[in-house]
Amino acid sequence: MEEVIKYLGNYHILLLHLPIGGFIFTFLLYLLQNFLKENYSAPINFGLIFSFGSAIITSILGYILHLEGGYNEALVDRHMWLAIITTILIGITLYLHKKNFSKKIILSSFLTSQILISVTSHFGGSMTHGVDYLKIPEFENKTALVSYDSIHVFNQVITPIFDSKCVKCHNINKSKGDLMLTSVDQIMKGGEYGKIIEVNDSDKSRLYTYLNLPLDDEHHMPPDGNAQPTENEIELIKLWIDNGTDFENYFKIGEDDYSKEILNFLPKQIADVDPPKRSQLEKLIENEFRIERISSENNFIDIKFQGKTFKQNYFNLLSKVGENIKRLDLSFVDLSSVNLSKLDDLENLTYLNLNNTSLSSDDLEKLDLDIQTLILSNNDIDISVFEKFISNPINERVFAYNTITDLELTKEISANSNNKIYFGISLDDFASNVPLKTPIVNPIETLFSSSIDVEIVEDISKPEYRYTINGDEPDSLSTLYVGPINIDKSSNLKFKAFKKGSRPSPVKEIFYRKTAARITDFELLSSSVPPYAAENILSDNAVGSFDFRDGSWNGFLKSDTR
Template sequence: MHIRLKRFAGQLLFASNIFIAFLLLFENKLVIPFWLQTIGRMHPLILHFPIVILLIAMLMEFFRFRPENSANTFYRNFSQNLLLIGALFAGVTVVMGLFLSKEDGYGGQTLLWHKWTGAGIFFISSLIYWVRNKEWYKAPVAKLSSFVTVIGLVLTGHYGAALTHGENFIFEPISKQNEIAAVPLEEAVIFKDVIQPIFEQKCVSCHNPDKLKGELILTDVASIQKGGKTGELFISGNTELSLLLQRIHLPDEDKKHMPPIGKSQLTPEEIVLLSLWVKENADFTKKVIDLSTQDSLRILASARLKPSVTEEEFDFAAAEEETIQKLNTDYRTVAVLAKESPALAVNIYNRNAFSIKQLDELSEVKKQIVSLNLNKMPVRDQDLKSVSKFENLRKLDLNFTDITAAGLKELSSLKHLKSLTLSGTKVNFKDLQTQIGAFKKLGTVSVWDTELTAAQISILQKSNPQITFIGGFKDDGKDPLKLNPPQIKNTSVIFSQPTALLLKHPIKGVTIRYTLDGTEPDSLTSAVFDGKTVLINSTNIKAKAFKNGWFGSDLATFNFFKSTIKPDSVNLLFPLNRVHQAEGAHTFFDHRLGVIGANNPAWANNWAGVRDNDMTLVSEFKKPVLLSSVGLHYMIEEDTGIFPPEVVEVWGGPNAHQLKLLTRMKPSLPVKGEKPVLKSVEGNFKAETVSCLKIVARPLSKIPEWHRSKGGKALLLVDEMFLN
């Protein structure tokens, strides 16, 4: 049995070589259907297996001809079987990689090198397996082949990492830090030295000549100005209409949110920098010092370019290197601030693991700590007493902690403190005004996302001219930033029982106002969301976010759909089209709505579509149900020929042979140039007891004359049906 299985695996390896050679030879003509793209996307999951297996196999091959190994039957058989398994896994990985590379957004020299080094490993490991028992295959050949294979694995992994994370992913933190520190403020250009580093750290890994997501390149000025597949990246001076900022402010779970989930996200400071840069007409040549000294963009840019603590000479000795290493843990880093400097910077991570003990344990280096980052830790006022022990502290980050302004009195002994960040905390105007005067050397205080108003920040600024208060506002105090729209927390917008409406906003202190009657909410009369609203019927919700000192958000619209009845069996009488199969008849009752862009294979699996025949669904119920309405959710994308149904008929009765027409619906057609949209149509009728239901949705038989496909048949896409 073992010999037969091994013989079969060897034959499979030979067939894989022929198949992969064929794919590589005719790669330019290769078209991957959407259902195979799932296989391709498993490439990053599988590739680790051949790497590990082949590394072990090559290590054993390298030492194979040692006397103690060559005479060991188990060693010979095990290494040969391991090589065979590794080669087969490598073949599977190559096929998946070829499938994945055919998706949009991949190309360039890095992909080419990754593809051919990966294929080379597969062919070389296969060749070693076939010739390793030949008489001429001796120790020098075995060592050379092992060495070549390992080098190939390293190169393939390197090129793969470059495709995923960017060319300089490993050394980027070091090189970027050196680059930032080397740029004097007087010479710094806003785009080159402030904005471009943000792109490089958070965006370029997906938007470069080798990985061209959305046909957008962010590595050079010309490409940034050109934009991508969906248009220009920004409109100079207009933050509201700039695609860059729209994508950044989308909810994290939105497929179009940038950077996507799984990638390093932009910090609040970076988002503000990008917003201010676009508002300043997105200039590519202007220097930082060309802006006024009180301009928010200049203040933030200056802080990133040249932190004052790195230039200062300190009068204390450096801590022992062993002591520093001992104090580093999984949730705390202690690092030298700059080369040949005695100053230390401390960062605390993981809110759930935080305790004040993590600060008390730093007593051995309390004199050397000049920078302490406690962002998002559950630090309270009483914990600041432990912070005050770091007598030489210059920079203290307390963003989104639980402190109040009253607790700052515990820090009054920090005579060297120059930078204090309090964004997202519970500081209030009265206590902050009282406490801030105790810090004689304080230069900047960040108070974004607190209850402080623009007027209060202005008062603090006038009372303390030596301190720059950064509140996220434009320097003239009259043009605050705009809030992003509210978001929903409900896991689904389809419900069968009365459900609570859940709205949220990422910024603290925001008031969300909403309407249920189709009108646009305002900041004065519309209902304030308090978490007590319960949805009973299908509802259209319009919401806006408001906060003192900010512009109100754009309108957010959420459609909730009631669907109380689910059939016991569903069948489609006619086939769906080839691309939009979704889950067949079950698609219509899975409580999952599709998104616009259904011709994109990645999103097509939520839509059921027909063009050449009616969409006819027959549903049956084991027990008769009382039915009074039926609704359909569909897409309109007139530019690509996706239109509403021409007519929808609902038939019901005691069985499939005794059906009567319950209602007929005729949705309105879009007009020329109408933007893509998701809509629903609902037919209400006198309550009827039915055991069998037939829904017939007829695609538009003749596209309007104004369309480029006039007279042709339209595509009908439906993702959900609602029975009540």
């Protein structure tokens, strides 16, 4: 009985919303009655009875729940006594209303009860979510710039230049001049006319010299009409080649020309900024923005809009804390009627989620969006927008699921961006990476006295099965399974499933052993005990599993064994 009572205490968390919601609704109904000069006495009485009754039940369940312990005792005491006082006051409000006391007295009782409900709920929330669950993040006064110590030049400088200016024509799908710039091996291999890099000598490296040819020269790269590298980017490629064409190591930043060019290329990232004003954060919270501090070591914040309708003036609220915003999530909100130009004013923004926001290509064409991580999924977007992101070295990753339906076009765009723009995996690609199921083989008995027929239970995907009987790994050229296999001597069978467009299955290996005869006439000296007392399991010629819960084991008590 005690356990049942404790169990009922768990329903406190579920039922506590009933008196809160019921009383708020009844209070609003009472105010409406006075405003419209209508008579809603019956529903108001019912609402107060419901609120009072559910408050009593909730308070009792809450008391039972607190007996289990594990809560802050001070918070529990405050919450419990406030709940009791609130329940009594709701009852008093019911009495005053039924006895037709003056409107002023009834209204005062309603207001006092509502205030107590809010305070009581706050302490309850503090127990559940922690005492700081409504606390605005605290910040420190601090402003500083990033001080680069060392840089992986190939990954952080050269690769972004390649991705934005070169990979469009030199990727796995389109290798103009048989040149691909998507991997170290391919870069060093070169193309149709041989190597494009002479280590330590940029003047003999076509990767550099072709960049400096006149724009109308047929060998100029990139061709006229494509995004051209800046002087800074060209100089970086030259210095990278002249400094050993290092793909692996980090480069220590100093006072030399190479370091200066690198620092000119890298974005001027802010290590920290001054904290936002508390009043500005409170205004955002009032308008359904959730705010989290990214780290206790800086004053940057992560903001997510949790409302249903995003208004234009919300950008003004965001701009007031603009330098503090590193991450902004506006997903699943209709932004089709909003001018998004203010997004470009968030200078320190590195992550922007615009998933499922009814964006158009025109909206995105007007924006610079110099953001490292950008989510545009589930919006109808033209290919021209992705061309813009391909040529922007600051965009490191663009997620664009369900934006373009043409599968071949998405593959082309991904290749042109060196997979910087990610459209997800198609069903065909997904299937091609999922292995087939491991073959199921019958019978499970692996010992036989004369011969045994072995057959495969065909999977619903209808693959073809290949097998060997000598212990070798099956491949696509091994013997094709067409029907039951008759085994008349000890054999080690291995099966594997194959199907075009899917990965082969794992190997199913079974040892079949020929014995002189099946042993059936024997007696156990000790009796097996439930639940490990399967009959005849030791003489069924089947090899047992390693799972003692599969119902095919015998178990014995140590004291009974002989």
